[in-house]
Amino acid sequence: MTTDHAVTSDHAADIDKHVRVYITVFVALMVLTIVTVAISYLHLPVPIAVSVALLVATVKGTLVACYFMHLISEKKLIYAVLVLTALFFIALLALPAITHSNGYWIHEEHPPTDVQTAPATSPH
Amino acid sequence: MDIPYTVEVRRDTGLTNGKIGIWLFLASEVMLFGALFASYILIRTGAPSWPRGDTILNVPLATFNTIVLISSSVTMVMAWASLMRHRFGTFRIYMGATILLGFVFLIVKYFEYTHKFHDGLYPSTNNFLAIYFTLTGLHMLHVMGGMAVNAYFWGPGAKLWKTNPTWFTNRVEHSGLFWHFVDLVWIFLFPTLYLL
Numbered sequence: 001m002t003t004d005h006a007v008t009s010d011h012a013a014d015i016d017k018h019v020r021v022y023i024t025v026f027v028a029l030m031v032l033t034i035v036t037v038a039i040s041y042l043h044l045p046v047p048i049a050v051s052v053a054l055l056v057a058t059v060k061g062t063l064v065a066c067y068f069m070h071l072i073s074e075k076k077l078i079y080a081v082l083v084l085t086a087l088f089f090i091a092l093l094a095l096p097a098i099t100h101s102n103g104y105w106i107h108e109e110h111p112p113t114d115v116q117t118a119p120a121t122s123p124h
Numbered sequence: 125m126d127i128p129y130t131v132e133v134r135r136d137t138g139l140t141n142g143k144i145g146i147w148l149f150l151a152s153e154v155m156l157f158g159a160l161f162a163s164y165i166l167i168r169t170g171a172p173s174w175p176r177g178d179t180i181l182n183v184p185l186a187t188f189n190t191i192v193l194i195s196s197s198v199t200m201v202m203a204w205a206s207l208m209r210h211r212f213g214t215f216r217i218y219m220g221a222t223i224l225l226g227f228v229f230l231i232v233k234y235f236e237y238t239h240k241f242h243d244g245l246y247p248s249t250n251n252f253l254a255i256y257f258t259l260t261g262l263h264m265l266h267v268m269g270g271m272a273v274n275a276y277f278w279g280p281g282a283k284l285w286k287t288n289p290t291w292f293t294n295r296v297e298h299s300g301l302f303w304h305f306v307d308l309v310w311i312f313l314f315p316t317l318y319l320l
Contacts, residue, residue: 015208022205026198033190040178040319053315060311068201068304075138078147085151092158096166 025067032060131290146298150305153266157309160262164255164316175252177318180245182236186318189232190310196225197307200274200300207293212285215296219278222303226271233264256317263309270303 036056044052066072071082129141137144168174177183203218240246240253247257277296284292 015205019202019205022198022201026194029194030191033187033194036315036319037183037187040183040315046320050320053320054312057312057315061308064197064304064308064311068197068307069301077137077139077144081144081147081151085154089154089158092155092162093165095162096169099166 021067025063028063029060032056036060130294131288140294142294142298146301150301153305157259157262160255160259161312161316164259167251167255171251177252177256177316177320180252181256181318182239183318185232185236186314189229190314192225192229192232193307193310196222196229197304199225200303204293204296204300207285207289207296210289212282216278216282219274219296223271223274223278226267226274229267230264230271233260259313259317263306263313266306266309270299270306273299274303 036053039052039056040049043049071078127141131140133140199218199221203215203222206212206214206218237257245253247254277292277299281295282292284295
């Protein structure tokens with residue numbers, strides 16, 4: 001009988017190595033958290049600040065996903081599910097950008113303030 | 125009738141049903157939070173001005189909470205590793221620590237929220253606070269959900285260890301996948317809301 005991450009002697013022998021990796025990743029995540037906060041105190045221009053913050057967050061997220069969630073050694077089907085999810089996720093995040101490029105806000109018209117609107121007429 | 129493929133893997137997927145199930149659920153969660161992140165981008169880019177998060181929110185508290193949640197992810201994975209080493213007592217300690225760290229996160233969040241309410245800052249105050257309370261509120265519900273499942277495996281659910289340790293280990297791994305996902309979401313929420 002095969003098992004999925006089951007308690008087999010072969011797998012159990014690797015656990016000590018895994019634990020050392022978990023500790024290393026933990027330290028890396030702590031350092032990157034400090035880096036994230038430290039960068040925010042530099043008061044960089046917004047586009048650069050967003051790029052750097054998201055880059056550091058992506059590195060942290062990748063570490064969590066790869067090592068804590070074992071994605072670095074997962075089955076193909078899981079990768080397939082995640083690729084599909086990533087495609088839809090990107091499409092979802094791209095929607096505001098597409099809307100923006102259509103000039104949704106640019107063509108928004110405001111009524112002129114110096115023109116008085118006609119009083120509403122009563123139906124009676 | 126026994127639940128199939130809890131321990132042995134299916135030939136077609138190469139996975140247990142629980143593993144593929146939790147990943148499909150997490151995929152749906154990515155879309156849920158993705159929709160809210162897209163809303164955040166839409167609202168922020170459409171606003172004439174947008175406040176820096178650190179002018180309204182408490183960065184030191186949120187940094188502390190980030191450290192708490194990352195630590196809880198480590199204790200969670202160590203709980204699973206303890207079961208892989210057949211050390212049930214150690215599992216209980218790590219899982220208990222994970223639940224406690226979850227409580228710490230919620231307590232800090234309670235103080236953050238009550239401080240905002242005390243200052244008259246509500247979701248209805250402005251768009252920044254609306255998206256802040258929506259995103260962090262939904263995330264907080266996920267923390268509570270994860271804690272409930274972890275508490276079950278720490279307490280009554282742990283009986284399975286005596287009858288079917290492999291199944292129990294797999295269940296704890298799946299619970300851990302959800303917990304790590306909650307941590308991962310916070311890793312993106314923290315800079316997005318508090319620092320930018």
